[in-house]
Amino acid sequence: MRSQVWLLVSARFRKNLFRALSTSGVVALSFVSLLAIQGISHATGNALVSYSLSKLPAGQENITINSSQVIASPSDYQAADQYVRGKLKTLSDNPVQSEIIYRELSDPHNVHYYFGAIDNLSKSVQLVSGRLPEPCSATECEVIQIGGSATVPPRPSAFGLTIVGRGVVNRDLLFSGTLGPPVGTALLLGDGIAGATELSRSSFSATDGWVQKIDVKRINSIGTDNFIAKVIAIEDHLSIDFPSLVVTWPQDALSNSSDQAVAFSGKLTLLKFAVVTLLLAFLALIALRHRRDHLQFRTSLSRIGIPKSVLARELALESLLPIGIGTILVVLVSLILPRILGAFGFDAGLSDIYVGWPRYLLLIVVGEALVFGLSLLLDRPWRRIQIISFAVAALFFGLYLQQNHVTDSRYLTIPFIYAIGPVVICYGALRLLVSVWRSRRREVFVVLKEFFGLWQGIASMVALTSLLAMLTLGYSSGLSQQVMTQAQNLVPLDISLSTGSNLARPLDLAGASDYASLVPNSSAFPILRTGTSVRGKSTVSDTVALVGLPPQALALAAPDLKGFASNGAFKATPAQNGIELGNTQSISVSLSGIPPVIDLLGWFQTPKGTHLSATFTGDSSVRTLALAGQVPAGSTLIAFEFQESSNELSRRLHAIGEGNLSVPEIKGTGSIVKVLFDKNEVVLPANLWGSQNFAIAFDGQGLYIQPKSNVGIPSVVTDPVTAASAVNGILTLLGSQNTYFQARVGQVSQSFPSAGDRFVVMNLSQLQAILGQSDLGSIDPIEVWIKTPNPQEYLQKLESRGFGALTIQNRSALEKEFRNNPSDVGTIAAYRVSLITALFVALLVVLSALPLLYREGRRAFFYLESVGATPKQLRDSMRKSLRTATLSGLFIGAVLGIGVGRAFISSSVPLVNEALLFIVAGLIFEAAGRVLSRTFFTESQMEGSSS
16 A cells, blocks of 8 residues: 555656655755754854954953952962962863052152063063063062153162063953053063062052953853853852952943844844745645646546545655655755865854754744645544644744744734735735736636636735845845944044044134145045033023034035035124234233233134144233244234143142142133233224133133124024024024023024934034133034045055044944944845745746646636637737736735835835836846746647647
8 A cells, every 4th residue: 555655656746846846945945044044143143242342442351350459478379360260261261361460650750650460471572672571589570661651761669670671462361451551651561470479569559360351152152141140150159269359341241242142033033934934835835736636636546446545645745745855955954064164164154054953943843834734635534633733833833932032922923914914915906907807808817817826826925025025125225324324423424533632612623724635635624512502492401412514514414404504694704803913023911910820822823724822921910922933924813811820730639639728719800901012012902802800710721812703693503303492593502601692593404413313503613703702611522524535545644644643433444344233244144045035936936837827727728719819819818917916916015015114124225226126026027927938838839738
């Protein structure tokens, strides 16, 4: 009996070889896609650990154990060292670096430095000059200088230290994080912890430390949560055995990477279900296509006396054999491919696809679901298999969700909506189209109605694929747009420079011509920022960011505001009421009420448009300034600044630090009595300059005396919320000490790069003039926005010209960094894997449709020929039926994908991209239909089939 079943199965398999092989191919491809998505999830989880640690400052990606108290004796240190190394070895095989560093010291010349030591110094230090030190002894220690000034090195008097060279250490591991000295302070490093300890451990406070680099591979192998638990256990043991030892490690970064990996795995669950849906839909379509063939086969065998049990087994084996072949192919691939990848050095990357036993859970679920679905076609004795299959599938499905931390109900509902929605809509649309063709072309109507299940399956499969393609396009375009937006918010143009100092008044802003001249055709725009508040229609005021920038920078940073940037009200430059120097050689200023400890500075605008300051000499009531060599000829005096001398400020702050309040803040009233250019008096109008009887109160900031500018009411760009606070189009912006100014809302914009949610953007020169008269509080570090045709060359010139101390951000580098986010990279990769699978399945379904009609549509063709249809009309009816099914499915899937993508993924996908994808897919299906119709439905073939 068994041989009879296998004979029937082998005969059917040979007869339907294309169907069996295509089914095996789809099953294998679907399972490989599931494994690939699982591997992407696993590899992304691993990459998130490295990515999170790479974002930390240098040295903070290590595990550091340091002593909060001095370890007094060598025996105590040896016991602690042995204990710590044993505990750290359980976390990683990476070496443990022992370190000791003493508190900050200073030499007789008040040059500050730190003294530290490590074992085997020659292996950890790169010598720059001099020689390596000899090991420390109990009485003296040779050291090399790390960092600090090369021209003014420390001259240590403690410990008997002698500097014998300069070097560079690996800051990622040595003296970094909590064990490292401040940036810019010299570290004198000796060789040998034991010798350094004997020098003077009891006289000076020292910190012992052990540093180990976190082993990312170990984290990936045991899991982030398990690694965190191990470190916490070490902390608990140390708190009991060595209470003075403290563990410092990036727990937050590791926990965040674990949370991101769990969220990413849950997100990919949707894609796995999409692949499963496509696979089940394909198998259901195959079953529907060949139901008539199976029925005819069973009927013919029943007539010759073949038992029903034989037919049932034959049907089960015939259905399961292609699935089994596909599954065997997947198993072989999963066993062979890792070895092949390993031979080419891909162990750490692609081989992650096959790591971890949970990857098989979803495959088992799919297999059980297939057995359950196929058993529905069998007779009543097989109901037991249905129940068992359903129970086993449910069990493994629950275990799979648990392994992938899937608890959100939407991961269970969305896949069914994804599958059912397009199918139901395609069914209704095809029913409508069938009725339309009934009144227009009878032969098309007959083909559509006779094989309605086939066309619905094609339309549904194409719709599912089109939907997935649009979602993939949405994710790809959305992430790309998100990356560009993030980079633009940080760097609105090509490069952004920051001076790195907190400036008290806007006149500290220098011109940008030096930055613009580094690379030809480059532009540099100084940017001024401050925080202010806007008076609302009620008594409540809201904080906004106030940004001042040149009109050209506004047009480049926000192209939608280009028209407003050229508006005369925005471009208006306040009139400057400064005093031109001409050929003046010196300036003399007579003062009243100004103490000698207050310095006087003059501010000048040069012919190049830049601002510079120069300090007057003298500490009496008369101060003088020689302009030669300090101020270019042809400059203009625009302001005087009074500020506390550095000695007075240091004396007062030191006294405050010691709790001594006997050095008071300088307050009073002062006046500028007379100003002489050479020996000629220059009158400063009191109503314009405010140079008489002005109040002084110094607390580390300067006081500016400058002429008032005719600012008027400037026109500004603001956000919609801030614009709603305007009264008759006028905003009132508040400063400190009851100062304020008004601005007219000239343009409303939803956003502006690097300005936050609430902002007011105005002309830089207008903001400078306003800040000269109204105190709005602290000003952010001055920025310079660079627009250049060659950012890379500009950065090189910037470094070579001595501007490397600036804070530099490169927009293209930021975009590259953001694009390398493992979560985004993994999402796009997983969607593309799913899309490739869907495209293959859809094309296979479409390409096999017309050959199936050629073989099984003889009855319909005979009927159409009997009512007068020609072979050409039959071929056209096949082609138009296929076109109707594919285009309707393509359109329905595209509309659903665009709607879902814009609603839940990204609304920034260009419509032209979506339209182009739709057109290209339509042309591919149309070309396939024409080729197949001409291949299988020539006139001679049609005549032969009807006969």
